[in-house]
Amino acid sequence: MKSETITKCLLLFTLLCILFSCKEEELRQPAENDTTVPQLVSNVKVENLSGKARITYKLPNDKNLLYVKAVFTLANGTNFEAKSSFYKDTVVVEGFADTQEHEVKLYSVSRSEVLSEPTIVKVKPLEAPFQKVFKSIRVLDAFGGYNLTATNPTRDNISIIVMRRNAFNEFEVDNFKSIFTRTDAVLSKIRGLSTTKQELAIFVKDKWGNSSDTLYTDINPIFEAKLDPQLFRALVLPGDAPQVTNGAALVYAWDGRLGWPYTSFTHQINGGDVPHMVTFDTGVSAKLSRVWIRPFPEGTRYYYLSTMKRFEIYGSSSPNLNGALDASWILLGSYTVVKPSGLPYGNDNAEDQATAAAGFSWDVDLAAPKVRYLRIRCLENWAGGTAQSINEIEVYGAAQ
Structure with a gap:
């Protein structure tokens, strides 16, 4: 009898947890006819990072809140949004190509997708990962080709685009020699090239479409026997x-x-x-x-x-x-x-x-x-x- 009583209590407790979870979820579901403007976030703080910024804030005591949205514009003119649910007090804005000051608008968003007035935040990201990778690139002549090395300490997704001259003497992307990676230590060993002098053009891109300057360099593959x-x-x-x-x-x-x-x-x-x-x-x-x-x-x-x-x-x-x-x-x-x-x-x-x-x-x-x-x-x-x-x-x- 004692074992049966314990089993019934456990089943009742489980049902209550499921019911409570469903009720909480229902409370956060969009209500189409509610036009109430949600309250603003407060006590906003900024941590500037490499190519991004972490913004923390105090959430309002507002049952109508569904999430917080950050709206910002990158240097290339592209508009971006970053969202964070009502369970979190942090949102990360990223994709910045420079270290200039940028304006970010923070909105509280209700269950009916009603936006609050914006809270204006200033961020000043540190040097972007793709710029660090570009500065670290080294190209060294090797036997039958060359070795390209670079460092990517933040392990971001980056593309090192290698271009070579085509039959019309124009630079075009060589996908077989370009590098697409997120490793921290980049090493590309290219072999099978002729030993004649060749010119390469190399630049770095990130997943937001930002591009570095272009490095122009000559390679002289060494003959191997x-x-x-x-x-x-x-x-x-x-x-x-x-x-x-x-x-x-x-x-x-x-x-x-x-x-x-x-x-x-x-x-x-x-x-x-x-x-x-x-x-x-x-x-x-x-x-x-x-x-x-x-x-x-x-x-x-x-x-x-x-x-x-x-x-x-x-x-x-x-x-x-x-x-x-x-x-x-x-x-x-x-x-x-x-x-x-x-x-x-x-x-x-x-x-x-x-x-x-x-x-x-x-x-x-x-x-x-x-x-x-x-x-x-x-x-x-x-x-x-x-x-x-x-x-x-x-x-x-x-x-x-």
């Missing part, structure tokens, strides 16, 4: 890890042959637990673009044992022969291998195997100078140690 592996030579420096003793050798890393023993494979025990390094001479001084590495598989498992998971590549024109990783070496890049499937250690699916078998291409810092010698330093392999294995390696860039 594979360095001749026949010129490569192993260079064993003090501190470099020894190869395993059952057939592997560093020179096998560029011989074009796959499988055991045609691989570079350092020995964890003799090499110790410090990061394992191998060094070689490419035979030419070159500005490098990328280094391609195919890991050595243990059967069908690539993300296994001594396959490098986290590693660094260094370059030098004249390395210190004492083996020290000192100022004679320049860090060309730090890299992490990611297994596509995310499966646990020791488990590779078909996608994992195909990805690794195709090799990984690691971009070199474009700001790095020409180098001749390379050093690969394994920080962690997939087994958790520091030994490294490389089945094949290829180096790309522009030889000088």
